[in-house]
Amino acid sequence: MARRGAPVDVVGVGRTFALGGGEVEALRGFDMHVPAGGFNALIGPSGCGKSTALRLVAGLDVPDEGTIDMDGASPDQMRRGRRIGVAFQDPSLLPWRTVSTNIRLALELVGRRHDTAAVSDLIELVGLQGFEKARPAQLSGGMRQRVAIARSLVTEPDLLLLDEPFGALDALTRQQLNDELQRIWTARGTTTILVTHSIPEAVYVADEVLVMSPRPGRVVAHHAIDFERPRTRELLLTDEFHAKVEAVSGSLHRSEGQVVRLEADDS
């Protein structure tokens, strides 16, 4: 296995946004620990601050309180050290670049423009051979997402952050990409945080699933997932898998229920 990534420690993070005239508290007391080379999935109700948490870890935003530490470095230092790879639900490819130049963009930005071998390795890894010269508009949604993942990996980051990268895809493509994501993660051993809406997806790919509360978001339940790797689609049919999905689903419902109770208390 390749080198391990950086561990991530998030302690007591809060983040509030000014919105219109008022304020929206997205996160409060958010804690998370991902070991080096670990794979965590973050799941929670819509608008619970999952994406905000990920953006904070990526150094794209700054927390109002709390600390985020990665092997002694802050997210901003990690970002400035170009040690992070990100992929969002929107693949955010440059429409005027081809598949291979889109992937190369990341290398250009870290000053390794001539590393053509890395680009072709990644194209192979995500299964896009033969499409090197295609432009994003000529690709299917799933293929575009592969390009985005390849771009996030090409710099060999110490931390891979995925914000619902497969959210807009159909179930079949999604499962296929989950398999590939798992394979890539096994090959690379990069610390990975995946934000997702899908409980089966989280249980299928991650070492640990963190369930978040509604806004202001914090982690309310941890589920360690210790199925053997490599996990295959047969796993999806086992009772153990279903039991895990049920357990996570239970925590998620309880967490959603909390708001209702809290609001009832308020009145």
Added chain:
Amino acid sequence: MDRVPPRVLSAAVGLIVLALWELLARTVYAGSYRLSPPTAVVVDFFEFRDLYLRNLWHSTKTAAWGFLWGNLAAIALAGVASIIPVLRRSIGAIALTIFCLPFIAVAPILRLITGPGNGTPIALSALAVVFTTYVAALLGFDLAPGSALDVVRSYGRGRFAAFRRVRLRASVPAMIAGLQIAAPAAFLGAVVGEFTGARSGLGILTVRALGSLNTDRIWVIALLSTIVATGGYMAIGALGRYLCPWSPALDLGAVPTPRQEPGLVNRLVALLAPILVVFVFWYAFLWVFQIKPFFAKTPFDVWAELFTNADAAETRSSVFGALGTTLWTTSLGYVAGLVGAMVTAVVFILVPWLERSLMPLAVALRSIPIIVTTPVIILFVGRGLLTTTAIVAVMSFFPTLVNCYAAMRRTPEGILDVLKSYDARSVANVRNAYLPSAVPALLASARIAVPTSLLGATVAEWLATGDGIGAVMVIAFTRNDYNVLWVSVAVLTLVAVVGYWLVAAVELRALERMAPGVSR
């Protein structure tokens, strides 16, 4: 700086500009007949208030009539093009040809028909709005939701019913956006019409003031024109927000060129049909208005004058020589305006507080027809070759700046986040995200700027510089040399149409490469 409200910032910038202007006019430019201090402008306005208001009212009335007729014609044309798609290309060609006419030289020809009265300014004002409203209305008709059209069709109703019940309604937001642009354009047409002769109106007042070097008067007129044109633009914008508050403001600056049909035959038809239609219109125009042969010139007369007559060589050398001068000065200004706009847009992206203080000014200046302020630029820059270049540069600068900046701001957040996640520097952001995002808007603006630049150049030459084809036309006009006048109009229109299509071809290629799926 970032915490100051935009209104306060704009007001502050406005005051600083006014103060600088006053200072410059009172010191550096004192007695130079170039720059009137704002205070003198205000004093002059109140001193001759009746004169100004009378002429302003006259020009506004003219523009209103032109606005009415031009837009009605444009919407009717767009309606026909929408209901009978076969005619679309030909009607488009007529609208574009009208847009490419050198208005200032068309005025003497129109005057043959309308007589010395107010007809010519009204007609020019109408012609000035046809193309933009046509494009806007057709875009609106095309934006009608396909599902609603299918509903009409499922009841066995035809294209006309679909047009009346769905397309006409759906087009309102685009139509309003088109009418918004048409308001200042109609004013421009009226004033340009008056430049070539009228009993009253701001245009003729300007020509007289230029003759007597009445600097204050020229500045007052330019400001009044600006206020009225901007007022029309804003009033229609407000009307649009009232009528369809659900619709975001449509930006017509970036309407892409329609895609070409593939195949050589299709392309030949696409090329030849519009030319044929324009010739048919040319003959129809001469026939309907029964213009005397001394004044009326057919396409064959123009051809003969250029290539077969005894003095053809002489005509050629005078017309094409002058055209060369015009094209040279115009393209300098054109390129300077486009490049300057792109650079400014990038600076605005990188320095947000600068954008917040200066952009409102740029938006306001985009809506005014710069041509009506040509006399001011003539005063300021002088009457040399540089005048044409300066006017063309200013004309192409503001719309391009506003369109390109808007396009840069539309760069997807996700792309910027990806760049930021690698700690990309400003230069990398500009090169990888902002500049490419603005290319479609740049090319669309560049396309529209071809005819408007040539129009601005010929107006400047006609009024002031005494160079280029504008000067050839004004001499032909004063000598009643209708041969040369028609030849010049035909050649200039052809150059503008060809220039427009050259940029459109580049635009299509770029769109296919950079933003597939954007072009229709």
